[in-house]
Amino acid sequence: LKAQPGGEGQQPPGWHGPALWMNSFLPSWTSDLPSMNMADDSFVYGPPAWTLDHDALEVIWTVFRPGYLVAIFVLGWAMNVAVFGQFKVDYCTVLGIAKDEVVSPVRLIVVALSLLVAFGACRFALLDAPSVLAILWSMLAAYAIGLFGLFIHFPSALDQRFRWRLPIARALWRSVCPDTSREIPFVEVLVADGLTSLSKVFFDLAVCTCVASSSLLDNSPEPLSSQLLHGFEIYSGVALNSTAAIAVARPVVGVKHTLWGEHLTECRRSAFPYFAWSIPFLLRARQCTIAARHAPDSLARDLQRVNFLKYLTALPVIAFAFCYVRAGEFSQMLEKEDFEFMWALAAVLNSMFSFLWDLVMDWGLLQPGADAFGLRQVLLFKGVFGFYHVLILQNLIGRTLWSLRWSPQATLTLGAFLLGTLQQSAEVFRRCLWNLLRVEWECIKKGVHRIEKHFPV
Secondary structure, three states, rough: OOOOOOOOOOOOOOEEEHHHHHHOOOOOHHOOOEEEEEOOEEEOOOOOOOOHHHHHHHHHHHHHHHEEEEEEEEHHHHHHHHHHHHOOOOOHHHHHHHOOOHOOOOHHHHHHHHHEEEEEEEEHHHHHOOOHHHHHHHHHHHHHHEEEEEHOOOOOHHHHHHOHHHHHHHHHHHHHHOOOOOOHHHHHHHHHHHHOOOOHHHHHHHHHHHHHHHHHHOOOOOOHHHHOOEEOOOOOOOOEEEOOEEEEEEEEOOOOOOOOOHHHHHOOOOOHHHHHHHHHHHHHHHHHHHHHHHOOOOOOOOHHHHHHHHHOOOHHHHHHHHHHHOOOOOOOOOOOHHHHHHHHHHHHHHOOOOOOOOHHHHHOOOOOOOOOOOOOOOOOOOOOOHHHHHHHHHHHHHHHHHHHHHHHHHHHOOOOOHHHHHHHHHHHHHHHHHHHHHHHHHHHHHOOOOOOOOOOO
């Protein structure tokens, strides 16, 4: 996995690229592995002569992660539509979706798989890019073009084929610029709630934008050690080529160490990503204030105000996380461990508040007199044993999965970046399952239980 460069063109037997790539994610346990002396093809123990520059690799994967999470969300909505159709739940009425805006689960799966294939193809196509900076700006531009594509008008035939994107575009726009003169429609509430589950996507995009801008404004040339060559990084003075499945290492003279780690650290300490992280919660909190203003009675108004406070409980989590990375700069009385404790305490409060609100208000469960323990009288998803109780348990696990950050076993086994990716993916999956009971309860409240006539999709 790690080599000591000694001879020109020597090919270590059995040393493959994927193993080398995995080494960049698992640096903690690979330091004691044998390294190869390229001059005599022998293995020696001890510190390697060079190590992988995983900072540049982490920057690349960070800019690709939002795209994969959005694709997972689209797959989750395809699952939602399939389940609604199977149980004849009239989700179109409560979401205000017109007949020609209905999309089938198959088409959503095709869209999600197309996104995954496109991101995978871009990942390998951009390996021949002149620098990591080019990859960053290319992906950020691709995200901007994709978002812009939701709102532009295509030619009539193409526009009619992709008419299903209009409800998403309207709801996204109204989530940012709501109409304060009326009640917030349910579809806008659902989309804004979905954005809160993608809040770390905002954080990642802000970090990548900051890194790209900082690198662009840096007058020093981009380090050769962060450039890409034939599918592998050039790390700390050692160029990696690939011949078939065999990786070859040879010395490169006069290569500077990469600055990507410095840019990444500084941007993660900036206030900009943390503000971006808070945007979905602020948008949803603003919706609550508008809903309280147009509430039909005092009880509904008070419930919207409590819901407003629920979303505000996410802000201390973000604030203490920011103070944690900037510990020592704000106050000499509070140390890093103090902010970490307050961070964990705020996260516990937010998770428990949100979980209880899910059960009682968003799902309408825990009603007295229900036939099944802890549920309600009217259930649309009948016939599946343990369906509701499994979703409750999954929602609780998803709400508290952030606690793995303080698990030494999880951190050492997966690494910080991969653990964060799994947590974000699990949150998207939790939200997709959450949508099932949230839409079901809205149908029950509106008196729209079943579809009398299906639309052809």
